[in-house]
Amino acid sequence: MQNIHLNTFQKSDFDKAFDEAFEKAIIRAFKEYLNPPKASDPDMFSRKQTAKKLCVSLPTLHDWTKEGIIRAYRIGNRVLYKKEDINQALTLINPQLKRGGKSC
Numbered sequence: 001m002q003n004i005h006l007n008t009f010q011k012s013d014f015d016k017a018f019d020e021a022f023e024k025a026i027i028r029a030f031k032e033y034l035n036p037p038k039a040s041d042p043d044m045f046s047r048k049q050t051a052k053k054l055c056v057s058l059p060t061l062h063d064w065t066k067e068g069i070i071r072a073y074r075i076g077n078r079v080l081y082k083k084e085d086i087n088q089a090l091t092l093i094n095p096q097l098k099r100g101g102k103s104c
Contacts, residue, residue, distance in 0.1 A: 043083040047072075050081040054089075064089070 045053065050070075051061045065072045065079075070089040072079050 044073075044080045045083065045086065047079050047081070050086060053086060 047058060047061060051058050054061065056064075061070070064070050070081065071085040072081055074080075
């Protein structure tokens with residue numbers, strides 16, 4: 001954007017600069033709205049990716065997030081999950097050996 005000097009300030013210059021800046025801001029906002037930025041970090045996953053990775057439905061993932069089983073992060077209107085939080089939510093099952101009888 002051009003620098004406008006106050007000592008040579010003219011209203012028409014200000015109006016033109018303002019209109020250009022406003023137009024650029026509106027265009028940028030629409031582009032971001034229509035094409036939201038994707039998580040560029042390979043350690044961040046969308047809701048759909050996380051649900052697929054955990055083999056659960058989106059409503060189940062939402063319930064787990066509300067219950068605090070897995071942590072989520074909001075960026076604008078997007079919900080993302082960190083890889084380390086997904087792995088932390090997975091708990092190891094330690095099976096105990098049964099003695100005698102059937103093990104079904």
